[in-house]
Amino acid sequence: MESARDGGMIKPIALSATHMECRDLHESMAVLTDLLAFEKVAEKPGEAILKHPNTHWLLVVHEAGPDAPTKQMHNHWGVRVATTEEVDRAYEYLNAHKAEYKLGAIGRPLWNHGSYSCYFVEPGTNGWEIESYEAVNRKESAKAKAGGVRGPHWTSHFPEERFPGRGYVPQGFTHGTLVARDMNVNRKFYTEVLGLEVHQANDHVIYVKHPNTKTYIVCAERKEFKVFSPNFRNTLTVESNETVKEAYRLFSEEGDSLGVTELFPINENGSSNSFFFRDPGTNCWEITSHP
Ligand SMILES: [Fe+2]
Numbered sequence: 001m002e003s004a005r006d007g008g009m010i011k012p013i014a015l016s017a018t019h020m021e022c023r024d025l026h027e028s029m030a031v032l033t034d035l036l037a038f039e040k041v042a043e044k045p046g047e048a049i050l051k052h053p054n055t056h057w058l059l060v061v062h063e064a065g066p067d068a069p070t071k072q073m074h075n076h077w078g079v080r081v082a083t084t085e086e087v088d089r090a091y092e093y094l095n096a097h098k099a100e101y102k103l104g105a106i107g108r109p110l111w112n113h114g115s116y117s118c119y120f121v122e123p124g125t126n127g128w129e130i131e132s133y134e135a136v137n138r139k140e141s142a143k144a145k146a147g148g149v150r151g152p153h154w155t156s157h158f159p160e161e162r163f164p165g166r167g168y169v170p171q172g173f174t175h176g177t178l179v180a181r182d183m184n185v186n187r188k189f190y191t192e193v194l195g196l197e198v199h200q201a202n203d204h205v206i207y208v209k210h211p212n213t214k215t216y217i218v219c220a221e222r223k224e225f226k227v228f229s230p231n232f233r234n235t236l237t238v239e240s241n242e243t244v245k246e247a248y249r250l251f252s253e254e255g256d257s258l259g260v261t262e263l264f265p266i267n268e269n270g271s272s273n274s275f276f277f278r279d280p281g282t283n284c285w286e287i288t289s290h291p
Helices: 025-034 084-096 140-148 183-193 241-258
Strands: 014-022 039-044 047-051 058-063 076-081 110-112 115-121 127-132 172-180 197-202 205-209 216-221 233-237 274-278 284-288
Touching: 014 025, 014 284, 025 039, 025 047, 025 058, 076 084, 084 115, 084 127, 140 197, 140 205, 172 183, 183 197, 183 205, 183 216, 241 274, 241 284
Parallel strands: 014 058, 076 127, 172 216, 233 284
Antiparallel strands: 014 233, 039 047, 047 058, 076 172, 110 115, 115 127, 197 205, 205 216, 274 284
């Protein structure tokens, strides 16, 4: 594990949210709530904030209309069920409701680095994964490895009564994804600049997380990938508006040498300040003082 939290230039208090772009908010929300157990926290025209009741990470969904670019499966998000059997049942349930929810491809469940997962495409073209780490979690020692991301992310079981009739129960919202051209460059940026924790998952993959939570972002090295609008980003919350401004000053003055590949204007309107930037792998991030 590598953590440069004390030495990290930005000192985020949370990896608070992740943002997904969709084509039709209504269609994508139906999938997220009915098939993945998210609940709506807030909604305004063209945007909704969702949360799985058993985990902290917010999912902000932005509607970009029918011409929003097609996403790729290596950018995806994942929820976790407790058992491998539930992944198989999820696969059956998704197939049975494919037309109703306008789902794209639904992949047969497969084993992948210790998880057993079913991947599918929601109507906004985003990939989603329903994963189980039941097999890994049979070994007590495995739960604590890699920052504990493969162990339970919740303190109490999400009961089937809250998500009945599907044959599977998403227990929590666990992960998102990032891409890197050069893993070592991204790793250094996440620890030394963003003050996050990095764990090696395998030769080509790292897990990036905030030290206080198990939510993780899987960063994989890719030769080719698309760059999307800031509608696809992850949010770090810092302590105050002043902290946002300090971070902005730092990135304005030293961003190039730190690995910031694009810096967007700061937003100082309203009660919280925020700005977007891209990391060395072109992934978009937001730093905000919003809780
Ligand atoms: Fe995944």
